[in-house]
Amino acid sequence: MSGKAATTFWRIAGLSYLEYAAATTTALRMGLKEPMRSKAMTRNAVSYNRAVFKDGVSGAKKPVKSLADAGNL
Structure with missing residues (x-):
C-alpha cells in the first residue's frame, strides 16, 4: 500500500x-x-428560513433574502 x-x-x-x-x-x-x-x-431555486431559538423553543420563522443578512433578522 x-x-x-x-x-x-x-x-x-x-x-x-x-x-x-x-x-x-x-x-x-x-x-x-x-x-x-x-x-x-x-428545481434549482432554493429558499431559506431563519428561526431564533430561545430557552429551547423555536421562534417564528422569517424568510432570508441573503445569506449575508441571515444573522441580522
Whole structure:
C-alpha cells in the first residue's frame, strides 16, 4: 500500500462537497434537452428560513433574502 492518504478529486481541486455537487447538478441540467431542461431548472431555486431559538423553543420563522443578512433578522 502507498503511504499517501487517499482523497477525493473534488477536494484536490480545492472544492467543498457542496460546491462540487452544485457544479455537477448545473452541468447535468444544462445537458438536458427541452422541455426537461426547463423542468429541471425550476428545481434549482432554493429558499431559506431563519428561526431564533430561545430557552429551547423555536421562534417564528422569517424568510432570508441573503445569506449575508441571515444573522441580522
